[in-house]
Amino acid sequence: MSFFALGVNHQTASVELREQIAFNPEKLMHLLAQQSQNHDLNDMVVVSTCNRTEVYAMSENADMVMNWLAEANGLDVKQLFNHVYRYENAQAVTHLMRVASGLDSLMLGEPQILGQVKSALSLAKDAHTVSPDLNRIFEYAFYAAKRVRSETAVGSHAVSMGYAVAQLALQVFSKPEKLTVMVVAAGEMNSLVAKHLAEMGVGKILICNRTRARAENLAQEIAHRVDVEIIEFSELAVNLHRADVISSCTGSLHQVISYQDVKTALKKRRYQQMLLVDLAVPRDIDPKVESLDGVYLYGVDDLQSVIDDNLAQRRQAAVEAEVMVNQLATDLLTQQKIKNAGSTIQAYRAQGEVLRQEELTLAMSRIAKGDNPEQVLQEFSHRLTQKLLHPTSILLRQAAKAEDPGCFESMREQLEEVFAKRRNTKHEF
Structure with missing residues (x-):
C-alpha cells in the first residue's frame, strides 16, 4: 500500500x-x-x-x-x-x-x-x-x-488573496474613503477582503450573504472601522449599482452575477467604473462582463500578477522553509520505517526467546540428572549462540554472493559499528 x-x-x-x-x-x-x-x-x-x-x-x-x-x-x-x-x-x-x-x-x-x-x-x-x-x-x-x-518568515508580511483584492482596489481607485464595496458571500476569503478594505479606510461595505447570521457576524467584526450594511441575497442584482468594488466568492455551482445584471448596474451608475473580483471556482460572475466599458473583471488566475510585488520577502524565506519541510518529511518516513520494522523485530526477538527457553530447559534437565554444571553451561551458551547467529550468518553469505557488492559492505560496516559500540560500552564499566 x-x-x-x-x-x-x-x-x-x-x-x-x-x-x-x-x-x-x-x-x-x-x-x-x-x-x-x-x-x-x-x-x-x-x-x-x-x-x-x-x-x-x-x-x-x-x-x-x-x-x-x-x-x-x-x-x-x-x-x-x-x-x-x-x-x-x-x-x-x-x-x-x-x-x-x-x-x-x-x-x-x-x-x-x-x-x-x-x-x-x-x-x-x-x-x-x-x-x-x-x-x-x-x-x-x-x-x-x-x-x-x-x-521562518514565510508567514510574515501579511499577504493573502484578500489582501491582494484590497491592493487591487487601491490601484483602480485612488481615494479609498469614497469607495463602496460589496462582498458577495461572507465566507473566509471574503471576510479577509472585507477586513483588509476596512483597515484601508473604504467608505462603506455592503455584505450580501445567503445566511443573514453569518453576514451579521462579519458585520460585527468590521463595524468599528467602517460603515456596514447587510443586503439580502435575493436583492443582490438590484444593489449592484451601489458598489464600486464587488468581491464574490459564494461556492455556488452556478453564476450569481450575470452580464445583464452588471450592464443594468452600469447604466444606473451613469457608467462610472466598477471593479469586479471573482474569487470563486466555479466562477460567480459571467466572464462576458469583461467586455463592458468601464468594468474591470479579475479572476483568481489574474491576481497572480497583482500579488507578485508582495512576495519578495516570502520567497527568500521559502528557501529555508523548503529545507525544513524536506527534513521533516524524511523524519516522518524514517519513523514509519521504524514502525513497520517493529513487527519484524518483535517476531525476531520472540523467536530468540523461544530458542533460549528450549536450550535452558535442556540445560536444566541435564543438571537435574547430575551432569557437570560447568560443562552444561558451556554447551548451553555455545548452542544458543549458534542458533541466534545462524540467521545473520545466512544473510551475510547471501549478501556476499549478491551481484551488488555494496550490499555486503553495508551490512559489514553496520555490524562493525554495533561491535564497536559494544566494546566501548564494556570499557565504561
Whole structure:
C-alpha cells in the first residue's frame, strides 16, 4: 500500500478545468460516504479550493485514484492526464507538507490553506475514509506547517488573496474613503477582503450573504472601522449599482452575477467604473462582463500578477522553509520505517526467546540428572549462540554472493559499528 497525492492546481490547469473537478462540501461528503464501502479505495482525503483539487490516498496504485477523480466529475481520464500531477510516498508526503505550509499556494505562505486542509481531513473523517496511517500523515503535515510558520518568515508580511483584492482596489481607485464595496458571500476569503478594505479606510461595505447570521457576524467584526450594511441575497442584482468594488466568492455551482445584471448596474451608475473580483471556482460572475466599458473583471488566475510585488520577502524565506519541510518529511518516513520494522523485530526477538527457553530447559534437565554444571553451561551458551547467529550468518553469505557488492559492505560496516559500540560500552564499566 502506497501513499499518493494526485490532483491539479493553478499551475497545471486552467480555471475552466478546475471548475469541472471542483467539489463543494455536500457533493464531496456524498461521494466519500459512498467510497467508504469500496474496499479497493476507501482511505482518502480530498482537498478542493479555488486553486486546487487534490486527492490524498492510501492505495495500491495511482491509476485507481486518477480514475476515481475523473469518474466523480463525469470526465474522461484522458481530459485530466496532461494536467494532473502525481506523487508517491516520500514525494507525496513532501507535497502535502508544502501545501499545508502555504509553499505551493498561489499566494506564497497564505494561512488559509492550512485551515482548508484541516477541514478536508475532518470531512473525510466524518465520511469514514481516513485510516490511522493516513491520519498520522496529515497530523504530521500540520505539525510541519506550524514549524514553518513559527520558525521562518514565510508567514510574515501579511499577504493573502484578500489582501491582494484590497491592493487591487487601491490601484483602480485612488481615494479609498469614497469607495463602496460589496462582498458577495461572507465566507473566509471574503471576510479577509472585507477586513483588509476596512483597515484601508473604504467608505462603506455592503455584505450580501445567503445566511443573514453569518453576514451579521462579519458585520460585527468590521463595524468599528467602517460603515456596514447587510443586503439580502435575493436583492443582490438590484444593489449592484451601489458598489464600486464587488468581491464574490459564494461556492455556488452556478453564476450569481450575470452580464445583464452588471450592464443594468452600469447604466444606473451613469457608467462610472466598477471593479469586479471573482474569487470563486466555479466562477460567480459571467466572464462576458469583461467586455463592458468601464468594468474591470479579475479572476483568481489574474491576481497572480497583482500579488507578485508582495512576495519578495516570502520567497527568500521559502528557501529555508523548503529545507525544513524536506527534513521533516524524511523524519516522518524514517519513523514509519521504524514502525513497520517493529513487527519484524518483535517476531525476531520472540523467536530468540523461544530458542533460549528450549536450550535452558535442556540445560536444566541435564543438571537435574547430575551432569557437570560447568560443562552444561558451556554447551548451553555455545548452542544458543549458534542458533541466534545462524540467521545473520545466512544473510551475510547471501549478501556476499549478491551481484551488488555494496550490499555486503553495508551490512559489514553496520555490524562493525554495533561491535564497536559494544566494546566501548564494556570499557565504561
